[in-house]
Amino acid sequence: MRISRRAFAAAAVLATVLPLSACSSDSDSGSSDASGKVEGKITFQTWNLQANFKDYFNGVIADFQKKYPGTEVKWVDRPAEGYADKISADAAGGTLPDVVNVSPDLVAPLAKAGLALDLDKAAADYRKEYLPGAWQSHQIPGMQGTYAFPWYLNTGPLFYNKRLFSDAGLDAAKPPRTYDEVFADGLAMARKSNGKIATFANVPTIEDFGRYGVESMNKSGDGFAFNDAKGVELLTKYKELYDAKALDPQALTATPESAGHKFLTESVSMNPGSALDLANFKKQAPTLYKNIGITDQITSTGKANMYVMGVMVNSKTKQKPAAVAFAHFVTDATRQMEFAKKVAIFPSTAGSLDDPYFTKEDGTDETRVRIAAAKSLKTAVNYTPVLFSEQMKTALRNEVAKALQGKQSPKEALDNAVKACDQLLKQS
Incomplete structure (x- = not known):
């Protein structure tokens, strides 16, 4: 099941395979009017969910059909592997299902091709039911509109090792919350431990630039902008961490798994994680477990990063009222709360996160x-x-590594990364 990360390499296929003939303007992408009687047969496609949640979705479909007599929902589920290729083939062949489970990176090329219904026009009354950040996640730079209902969300808090903070003379009860604080604490910890204890085992990603307050794209949405003064400032700070051994030397090639192992062995003081990690710490590293602190993600904007899934309506569907009604039904507060209690995800509906399930210890x-x-x-x-592909992530990572190693300045690194990403964007 696709839960913790929204992007994957095959998503780039969708942007490149869709033929020019599939592209269309608002004038020929089908009417956005979703009013009328909710009736008829529609097809609903999900992404690797049937194996574990067959009964849940069959129940949702049955409830919808009971609420709207005269409707029929056919559910198809596709495996995670090759999902983007399947959507691409359906889009090119005119067989895209009426309602489709998507992530923001998958909906972007469909919206550009005129195949995703603009919900700001077709379902504007529903917008207030969702968290603002979740609704905005399926908006495309350079385009007007929102192209999928937000569905389930995920994020993760930050774990930190209280003992390592105390040993460095830092207040373990007050972990860093902003990048300035984590840079200061990281340098102090490296000095105190003679470079044996690093703060992080990861290089900065595009999410880090966002949390630092860097605008990733320009206003028109046709180019990247993370090489501005603030972006350079962030990478310069990371270079200082790297030089002081406050950033793990293996961070340049680290994976989430290897970074987690560094935290497990107490050579890194902070790492993102989940409840599954806590259970693992308790079993494999009881000393670490006793000293675990849980805090918010590091951010200088005051807003954490979220991963989000969505439900898109095919703009070409012949049953627009039924398709919009079902996409909303699947993602409304009642259904999302039911789903969140079956798997470790979070609802995107306004007010749902105030439920005791998410607030009561x-x-x-x-x-x-x-x-x-x-x-x-x-x-x-x-x-x-939404336009940032896996190839772009690799380009950014490679240039960041060169800057940390001193092979080029932070400014040169980000200029080169932006140039490479802009070229990839033009090719999509």
């Missing part, structure tokens, strides 16, 4: 993490641009 690790994550999601945003 019961002493368990799972609940501790769930409450911390839910709190941050109320104001979270998706800092990864």
Whole structure:
């Protein structure tokens, strides 16, 4: 099941395979009018959900059909592998389902091709039901409109090692919350430990630039802008961490798994995670577990990063009222709360995160993490641009590595990264 990360490499296929003939303007992309009687047969496609949630979705479909007599929903589920290729083939062949489970990076090329219904026009009354940041996550730079209902969300708090903070003479009860604070604490910890304890085991990603307050794209949405003065400032700070060994030397090639291992062995003081990690710490590293602190994501904007899934309506559907009604039904507050209690995700509907399920402690690790994550999601945003592909992530990472190694300045690195990403954007 696709839960914790929204982007994957095959998504780039969708942008490149859609033929020019599929592109259309607002004038020929089908009417945005979704009024009328909710009736007829529609097809609903999900992304690797049937194996674990067959009964749940069959129940949702049955409830919808009961609410709207005369409707029929056919559910199809596609495996995670090749999902973007399947959507691409359907889009090119005119067989795209009426309602489709998408992530923001998948909906972007469909919206540009005129195949995603603009919900700001077709379903504007529903907008207030969702968290603002979640609704905005399926908006496309350079285009007017919102092209999918926000569905389930995910994020993660930050774990930190209280003992390592105390050993460095830092207040373990007051972990850093902004980048300025984490840079100061990281340098202090590296000095105190003679470079043996790093703060992070990861290089900065596009999400870090967003959390630092950098605008990732220009206003027109046709180019990237993370090489501005603020972006250069962030990378310069990371270079200082790297030089002081406050950033793990292996961060240049680290994976989430290897970074997690560094935290597990107490050579790194901070790492993002989940309740599953807490259970692992308790079993494999009881000393670490006793000293675990849980805090919010590091951000200088006051808003955490969210990952989001969505439900898109095919603008070419012949049953627009039914398709819009069903997409809303699947993502309304009632259905999202039911789903959130079956799997570790969070609802995107306004007010749902105030439910006791997300606010009331019961002493368990799972609940501790769930409450911390839910709190941050109320104001979270998706800092990864919907047009930022896996190839672009690799380009940024490569240039960041060169800057940290001193092979080029932070400014040169980000200029080169932006140039490479802009070229990839033009090719899509």
